[in-house]
Amino acid sequence: MRKLLLFLIIIIVGIVFITRLFYLQVYSNEAYNIYEDNAIRKVFHYPKRGYVYDRNGKLLVANQPSYDVMIIPREVEPLDTLEFCTLLKISKEDFLKTYKKSYNYSPRLPSVFLAHLSKEDYAYLSEKMRKYEGFYIQKRSLRDYQTTIGANVLGFIAEANQKIINDDPFYKMGDLIGKQGIELSYENDLRGIKGVKFIQKDRFNRDLGPYKDGAFDTIPKAGKDITITIDSELQAYGELLMQNKRGGIVAIEPSTGEILTLVSAPTYNPNLLVGRKRSKNYTRLYNDTINRPLIDRGLLRMYEPGSPFKALIALTALQEGVINLNTTIFCRHFYNYGGKKPMACHCGGGKRDLIKAITHSCNSYFANAYRKTIDKYDDANHAMDVWSNHIKSFGFGNYLGYDLAIGKKGNIPDGAFYDKWYPDFKWRATTTISNAIGQGEILVTPIQLANMTAAIANRGYYYTPHIIKNIEGQEIDVKYTTPNKTTIDKRHFEPVIQGLFDVYDKGGTAWFLKVPEIDVVGKTGTAENFTTIDGVRTQLTDHSIFVAFAPKDNPKIALAIFVENGYYGARWAGRIASLMIEKYLKGEITLKHMEKLVLEKSLEEEYAKPYSGKPFTINQ
């Protein structure tokens, strides 16, 4: 026993030591991560974020340097807080609050203490910063907009939030990430790759030189420049025309699906969301619930399309063979389908064939055509599905698949939809007759309607609309270069287009909107709309809607325009369409009088009506 005591103790101590080593080095040791090693200083070099050019090569978005004060909480030594706060122009409460937030994020990783110093502040601070252990200045690049237009398309970048940082190791606290528009859609191309230098530190936080002679250092890789399909001049003109109005303009090049303009009004200046004032401005824009400038109306607003939809009713009826060019009806200013009240028609009445019906937007004719389409099959449910599939082949009723991250499906009813709607009732064509004139259960977004126009312009197919034209010579996604065929045969398009062309003729609904020397094909639309004021459903002035493409042969531009509460289709939307077409195809405006009228018209008074608290009249 006496001989064994020390021997045993030695063995036990040996085992305890090895166990402790195992615990420290194997069990509780996470895989070595150089980013977590506080013996190594990480100096990030942010790459140039890719520039954005418009389709004509005009620079829209560039970069400007920005300087952030960074903090590594654990390395902060006691400091003269008062002096420090004075330097940074912050209050002591801010100091403590930010310090705590950074500490909670990570005591050993850098986070942003104060973002976006001005250049003057940077020059002054960069000398003084050495005095404060644990703080340093990080250079980044911010966006520098060369334009004031297209905020809804260009989007913006902002600091990556905690969730993004947790999900994607690429992003560190304080990194910027695209949040909307093309900044979001093409983040991976635009962002480039951060460069990092690893520097060995000693415990006094002094640099000893590159870690392993820079073997792990990487150089920053610049982000790719991208070219977008937007024509910035047309976009600017569209935004100008839409001043003091609400709504959207979507213009697409039918032969490619390229989005030429995507105007949403009201909008904002993209420069507002850059730099130190960013969050203040963002909050202001976000909280503007009346104008809602952050909502892209071209992509997000769903409307009843109204009369432009009649073109599709005609096409489906032709495709189903229930009407032909010789089918006529006699319009008596209404269409009696057996309901409580007949459907009114404002076409002027008389004998209507297909082309005339389109030109005069005859409700009776299309109610009849729709009814025939649905009544072709004994089973209304099946008939509805057939009809619905034709409509959906134009890109309605689902996300279009364009390369902007926001959108709405819209709604195109099918058999199942009405079975659910009328569970105990045998619904028929007449039950859903409103669909015939683009109302009822149909909801579309402006970009869907523009896409429909492009499909008609192409006589039966469309390319998925997209905003990307080119990423440094790289091919764009094949889905944007593959045509999507509609279910309508090509031969049915010509008569419909003829009818739409005659809209601009004498007697058509847009006869006063003719563009000199250009064959424009278009259709007016007017959609009733309602709001709720003090719990009472109240009708507001109709939305003014217009779709058009031009020229008639070999079309270069297809448009959909919504002007909220603009009254009848030709009034504002139609005028804007003519101006946009002339601007795009001729590069100059000869319709000076029309331009003046549009520019001077403000609908603010109209928009103020529901908020005025007084009774008001509509459709004046």
Next chain:
Amino acid sequence: MSLNRNRNFKFDWISIILFLLLVGFGWLNIFSASLSGEVTSYFDFSQPYGKQLVFIIFTFALIILVFSLEAKFYERFASIIYLASILSLIGLFLFGKTVSGATSWYTIGSMTIQPSEFAKVATALAVAKYISDLQTNIKSIKDQLKTVLIISIPAILILLQNDAGSTIVYAAFFFVFYREGIPQVYLFIGFALLVIGVSSLKFSALPTSIVVSILIFIHYFFIKKKRKSILNPIATVIACVILSFGVQFFYTSILQPHQQDRISLWLRLEKDPEKLEQLKKTILYNLHESEKAISSGGITGKGFLEGTRTIGKFVPEQHTDYIFSTVGEEWGFLGSTFVVVLFVLLIIRILYLAELQKSQFSRVFGYSVASILFFHFMINIGMVMGLIPTVGIPLPFFSYGGSGLWGFTLLLFIFIKLDSNRINEW
């Protein structure tokens, strides 16, 4: 008998190989821990690694000297060596140099010598000499007191020079005495002292006293069969209570603040967050950095000269007391375990050889060597890994420092010399 039984070549090669491995590996780590900038010469005397290399070369001269002397020399001259060592310790009060609070060094030119490192050798020789004396009976109280006196003189001198760490090592002789036959009760008392001492600090003296008293009385009244006088348990209780309050008094009134802090951290006594925060930046900082360096090594380590925390000199005193953290960071779990195993093997080898000795002097000395090395090994690595309170003593053969290296070399090689001579011991 064959050639290798030649009296000049019977040295225990296993011990010598283990020694060489430790010294060699130790130097590599000192090199890494003290490296800064370019290496001009491995013998660069302005750098710790250069100095240590010179020390190591001198060590071989020392070994040759130790081997060339008659084995009997150490036994015969033990008393004189001991006296000389005591004198060298006393001399420190007059000529000593103070480094970080401890007056433990003589300065000779650019060199410093720490006599306390050699005093261990002298004390081990003296203890061996005294116990092996035919007149000494370790079971008698008088001789026990005399032996304790032999180790107390250097221990107290060193304590007075403010080097508490080195003093604690003298407790290692307890194992020697125990092996040589002091009564079992001392082991029990020693253990009880430890338990009562620690619990008095952790739970404070009064509750400890009460619990201990109750236990003693329960033992007396309910468990013990033959009851002797009631005075026995009462005396024990009184002793325990005195001990308990004594320890508390010692902790609060005699220990210096930095020593208190170390113990309070180890026992988690400190609750005041501000004070803890301050401790984290001082004492705990070393420990934290050391643990972190070891931990960051992982299984295989970051590689020789690749330890980021070693390069950045994050662990203070890394080439001396905290040298093991370099091993941990650069050589990982495998390297650290290797070092622990080397030490365990060496100490057990010495223990084994000690038991083989026919002369009691050699055996007691061997036992002393094993105990002293073990204490250093246990306290140093235990401290670096945060298992026991911070005590500043070197890791034998590993830590930077000439005196320490030579002191441990003398201990080991005098014993190897004695061992080599064992067949002549009749």
